Amino acid sequence: MMKNHPFHLVDYSPWPILGAFSAMTAMIGMIKWFHFFNSNLFMLSNIILLMIMIQWWRDVVRESTFQGHHTMAVTLGLRWGMILFITSEVFFFISFFWSFYHSSLAPSIELGMIWPPKGINTFNPMEIPLLNTIILLSSGLSITWSHHSIMENNFNQALQSLIITIILGLYFTILQGIEYLEAPFTIADSAYGSTFFMATGFHGLHVIIGSSFLLVCLIRLNNNHFSTYHHFGFEAAAWYWHFVDVVWLFLYLSIYWWGG
Numbered sequence: 001m002m003k004n005h006p007f008h009l010v011d012y013s014p015w016p017i018l019g020a021f022s023a024m025t026a027m028i029g030m031i032k033w034f035h036f037f038n039s040n041l042f043m044l045s046n047i048i049l050l051m052i053m054i055q056w057w058r059d060v061v062r063e064s065t066f067q068g069h070h071t072m073a074v075t076l077g078l079r080w081g082m083i084l085f086i087t088s089e090v091f092f093f094i095s096f097f098w099s100f101y102h103s104s105l106a107p108s109i110e111l112g113m114i115w116p117p118k119g120i121n122t123f124n125p126m127e128i129p130l131l132n133t134i135i136l137l138s139s140g141l142s143i144t145w146s147h148h149s150i151m152e153n154n155f156n157q158a159l160q161s162l163i164i165t166i167i168l169g170l171y172f173t174i175l176q177g178i179e180y181l182e183a184p185f186t187i188a189d190s191a192y193g194s195t196f197f198m199a200t201g202f203h204g205l206h207v208i209i210g211s212s213f214l215l216v217c218l219i220r221l222n223n224n225h226f227s228t229y230h231h232f233g234f235e236a237a238a239w240y241w242h243f244v245d246v247v248w249l250f251l252y253l254s255i256y257w258w259g260g
Helices: 015-036 040-066 072-105 128-151 155-181 190-222 232-258
Strands: none
Touching (some): 040 190, 072 232, 128 155, 128 232, 155 190
């Protein structure tokens, strides 16, 4: 069908409604897991959600790379969409920092009027937290290297630096998992435990999401989906990764170094 505008009107898709239902089922499964110690529904709904994500990504890749629907006007809309999404994520983390500073700058009598509260043994900021900071800053450099390599049409360097970034992201996740296993306090241990695990836990989830984002970009890069001027999918992933880096710097300085 002919059209006289540069915009893309998407076809009917089952993935948004199915994704919403599977996310709702995952939440129900998490409640079941916490109350009845049975994670079957949570695991099943996550597998279904992953399958939906893969097929949704496949459709977006088809319409952008093979059907040519992502014109300059559409790409501009996608850019603004990503900017607004990252802005909403910034405010999401601001709520955690607000909670942390509200409790730490003026500890209430319920907290013993000291921070960290009595009985909380905090992490040494010069150990795993510092290593994780170096890892994420290094990954920020490697993703920038990959981006510039794509713009300069250097396929090998773009591929190598993107692989390095993904490996660093996975390494960060593994180290954070080890840190959680060795933590001397839990999420139930006063306001410190709650703010620590909510803030660092959601950041860790964002690292996993960002690593998945970059893994999809790696597959697309390997299949020659990106050109010097048409690679917004990669650019969006790079923006997201830099956002994750900046949030971690604030987390490290606030919760690990100053707050501990």
